[in-house]
Amino acid sequence: MNENKVVAMLLAGGQGSRLKTLTKNIAKPAVPFGGKYRIIDFALSNAANSGISDIGILTQYKPYLLNTHIGIGSSWDYDRNTGGLRVLPPFTSEDGGRWYTGTANAVYENIDYLDEVDPDYVLILSGDHIYKMDYNELLNFHLEKKADVSIAVIEVPWEEASRFGIVNIDEDNRIVEFDEKPEVPKNNMASMGIYMFTWGKLREYLILDAQDERSKHDFGMNVLPRMLADNNAMYAWNFKGYWKDVGTVRSYWEANMDLLDDENPLNIYDRNWRIFTRNRNLPPHYVARESLIINSLVNEGCYIRGEIKNSILFSDITVEEGAKVNKSVIHPGVTIKAGAQVNNAVITERVVIGPGEKIGSEDDGKIYLVTEDGIMVE
Amino acid sequence: MNENKVVAMLLAGGQGSRLKTLTKNIAKPAVPFGGKYRIIDFALSNAANSGISDIGILTQYKPYLLNTHIGIGSSWDYDRNTGGLRVLPPFTSEDGGRWYTGTANAVYENIDYLDEVDPDYVLILSGDHIYKMDYNELLNFHLEKKADVSIAVIEVPWEEASRFGIVNIDEDNRIVEFDEKPEVPKNNMASMGIYMFTWGKLREYLILDAQDERSKHDFGMNVLPRMLADNNAMYAWNFKGYWKDVGTVRSYWEANMDLLDDENPLNIYDRNWRIFTRNRNLPPHYVARESLIINSLVNEGCYIRGEIKNSILFSDITVEEGAKVNKSVIHPGVTIKAGAQVNNAVITERVVIGPGEKIGSEDDGKIYLVTEDGIMVE
Amino acid sequence: MEKCIGVISVNNSVDNKFGSLCRHRPPYMLPIGGRYRLIDFAISNLVNHGVRNIAIYTGDKIRSTMDHLGDGKPWDLNRRFSGLFLFPPVYDERYKLPYSDIAQYHSTEIFFEQVKEKYVFIANPLIIAKLNISQAFKYFLESGADITMVYNKRYDPFGEFINVENMHIDKEGRLIDIGMNLGTQKSFNHYLEMLFMKKDLFLEIIRETIESGEAHYFKEALLARKDRYKINTYEFKGHVDYIRDIKTYYEANFNLLKKDVSMELFFEGGTIYTKTKDEPSTLYKETANVQNSLIANGCVIEGNVDSSIIFRGVKIGKNAIVKNSILMQKSVVEDGAIIVNSILDKQAKVRKGASIAGSPLMPYVVEKYAEVTKD
């Protein structure tokens, strides 16, 4: 069996510096999201739900919390005897140590891993996007087109197209041009950074790329353009659905708020496509008398006495009597003391908001990022 | 419960270059040993059998095969939801990436891990020694002496003492001096590189050592002497039993041969102290008619038609008719073709010895290391 | 605690007091507190006190037990050479009473001989009491007793604990005898059916009684020997629930709405582990109104909930009223339905506009998968 063996390589090394102090102590993929998850859970759960049984996770930047989160992969059912999940950090060999210098280089350095797993196809994923995708659809498209590489693309609003890597295609969806952040986009199909490669082809180009001293060893900037120049069969697969690259604090806040929208297409309640995450074994949350919770998500272990509106509460949060929380994202372990008011804020793990303290304002259109180091406004 | 929480830090980063091509593609702890194991299995199994539930494995040099071997730690029962085994490779942070520069530095870089586990004691182990030890005995000694650090020491023959780090003690076993490879040893108690630290003390000295620009960040050379100079309570615990640091091809061969010795104190058949290893699910070995096996260890999956004397056969080895193997260590997957003769050899994984080929000689006292690159004589 | 093996042994005598709730599950598998099963408390407490080997005598209807406990992974008991051992009942006609606890213990004699632990701790999973097992064990060891039994001093002026075991203790804390509490006194010592003893003694008593035929139940055998051995007692001072019928089951759930009880059971002295389900957070819609309730994950709430226990994945529609009720996993309350003093078993459904109500003494129970429609 096991025809069409796919191994996924999940790039989880990024620092995500535009997220500011949200990523002070953790890699971007480890940032909490959606009341319960960390960002990487989406890509990991997609892989698990797509039946991909081997996945390599390429880490580099402050991997400690990420490693704790992933553990042995049991949450995603990747704790297997054979195959399963493998964390792949940089390492040393006879010629000394090498850090990963780019996305392609990170995969290149782990050719040994790929050779041992011996897949037919390699799926490159990025650990910092919020979306649900059945990678089998991409694989089937890839097989149908007999492609060397297939790139998942998504329609973005025309006015935002110039912020993305745009993919220009012919009528058969074959890629004819890459247009990195074009001033005048010919197209509004943006690359999602999700690539399905035929392994032999990828292997060949990783080696070519590694030998090229001028390369930055990046898939988007170097490997894919080189493959295109060599006239390989490269196709764009049109993904329809919710997808968000939470690059800034504002887009992070917005993506969280999206979950409260009735028409949000990212249905986290779908039992056929669960988003898995590390479980903390907390009891159900308790809602006291005289409290109010509307249009909000609340996770386990919370103790709520105040008023919660239009907000996302992670686990283990205490909201005392008279406190009011509105349009905010509250990370695990936060305490909001009596009478405090929180508006349009992102409050990071274990911060305490003092009694009567006021954070943010309902109507100035700004987002307040509250960490142990203070408050940043965006 | 969980009084006296111990976390083990297993140093498995070494290249072991004196083992020559045995460590060409793998770290020394991953070298096969004893017909079934890899060297690291001994330290890992000791930790598991001692009931240590948290263990960090510090890797750096070519960790790929080691990681495959360890997997999620299930062979050693370390695949747990909480605690268990954690592989700790080097990583990057805001100030860039740092490779481990010494044994103490490797532990220092993972202070975050230790802080989270929050142990009372930290046990430093090395992944390249062959021995069985109940670390609880070392812990009890440490507690009894109210020590800041306790060092396991072993009596070595006087004539070899100058090759070791010698520990000089007073009548209460308190350490008064370290003597690194002394020309005229005062003592024959060698440090085994196994240290039980009180965590607070270790933490303090790791930070001091990290700040010292002249330090090589090595436990034996820097951290322990500094602690001694500061008059900390340092004790030597006298280990009695088999212990071998297989530093050279010859000592590697000898340590394997030791297992065939009836009086060898390293009893691998003791069910109360099993040596665990990754299981390959091979069938029993088959011994054909007209074959002879004496004074040898044979592992699963072998198919034996020839003559095996005084040898260690790992798994999945074929010995064809008329082939003769004597005083040799044969790694997994080797084929010895009809009529070949192998003497005093170490044959590495998947090598094929051709029909009638002769390797080594019975009486020249040399050891022949046979790899895919050829034969080296020691 | 590595010296002590945990034995969880089921008292079958209460099986028929739970009506349809226990048609397909043993009582210790009853859901409680929004996401747990009764037995989770006993197992988690053992694990949190460092007990590495736990033997469970499952009784019958074990498919739900096997599904929930499986290999013990949620408790990290999926170990290679220790962990969770499930012993389904074995029928061996050579025993006088094949399904008695003594016969079942005897059928696993080799297991007890082979484990390294020198002591046993036996517990009844229907009694929730977050005993500090480490401390009690220390007391047992230091007191030099052969057996230490755990009790709770109970002030019970309203006779809520009629028919439970009443333990008589002398001034030195030694066991005099165990009888039944008939409520003639306002206070009594409630024996919590937990005890420590040496493994060798445990096996000796089992062998003796199998040979002599004198007793069928272990407690019986113990009490017959109360003068031969030094049996002392240990007082547990925390919260106790003894789930022995629908009413006590119902009350035990509501006790968890009290902050002191939920703090003691859920947070102090270690987490309660259970099988996880990966439900997302609970969504409160615009019309939700929840008061004094415990709400598990994965619910979508649009209606009114008061003083209730809501398990994972429950849906409560607009204008629905849920009061003093227990809604088990994936049950559904449609728009405008009214549910008072009731228990909805797993995946039960109350349809639009239907109403059900029981009394606090005898809550209304809707069976697993059943549907209640408007007349």
Add this chain to the structure above:
Amino acid sequence: MEKCIGVISVNNSVDNKFGSLCRHRPPYMLPIGGRYRLIDFAISNLVNHGVRNIAIYTGDKIRSTMDHLGDGKPWDLNRRFSGLFLFPPVYDERYKLPYSDIAQYHSTEIFFEQVKEKYVFIANPLIIAKLNISQAFKYFLESGADITMVYNKRYDPFGEFINVENMHIDKEGRLIDIGMNLGTQKSFNHYLEMLFMKKDLFLEIIRETIESGEAHYFKEALLARKDRYKINTYEFKGHVDYIRDIKTYYEANFNLLKKDVSMELFFEGGTIYTKTKDEPSTLYKETANVQNSLIANGCVIEGNVDSSIIFRGVKIGKNAIVKNSILMQKSVVEDGAIIVNSILDKQAKVRKGASIAGSPLMPYVVEKYAEVTKD
């Protein structure tokens, strides 16, 4: 193969043909080939062909089953939402014949409804046949049959396969009927008790027969419908062992000494997984003399072994002679003992100088833990 669920269902009719070997274990738990249990072949083959969900109807004496299979970890079946499902027998008096396979299947109806797979593959764990399940499944799908049954063309001039199921097939390969082979013909088609069918059809037949009461056993129900459905057949051409009594059990073990059989079963088309024990390599001492034998790990051999199967951790002393015998786990043969045509069950011991001998048709069996002394 993710579309197909594996169902391993036990034929209880042979239980009493194994004597003391099956006193405490079901036949599918018999040790075979030095380190396996019979059922390992069926489970491993399913797993190697990508089947992710396996249901095992355990029959009774399940403590050994639970100990061996546990959570299915050796087969990587310890998954969160799929994997190994053990169904111990459920007694429900509403069924006509509560322990029949149809009643047991029916009691797990909801399980089948909830799994995603659309097809079932049913197998009997007592028949060892390393079927290429993927290929057979492909044939089943492409042929458009409702049911595909697997058989083996058997040339049996000496009547070794008397009383097994004889399948009659028409020219197009469609099933005509299944009878019993009485050995009147030298060749016959041996039905291997493996079949593919649609899950919906499987459930439909079960519901029909429960309602009508017409059949107790699934095969009976199938054959009654052979004209209603399109039932075709698939030929398996490899090695077959059908372990149905001590003699066939004994022979199946010795078949593994043949290189072609052991290559087919152990290496071709995937590994056979089993619970691992971490035994070290086997030690051959100076006086060892081993010929034509399969030797598992952890043994210490000082004596003579010829044409035998030696399980893990066996000890064979000096001058001992072991011939045509099966020595199970941790059995001991002391110095000078002689063992011919015999089976030593787990941890059995033959003391110094004692000798035992059976015949190839009826090997001598030494029970688990038993000792044979020199009179």
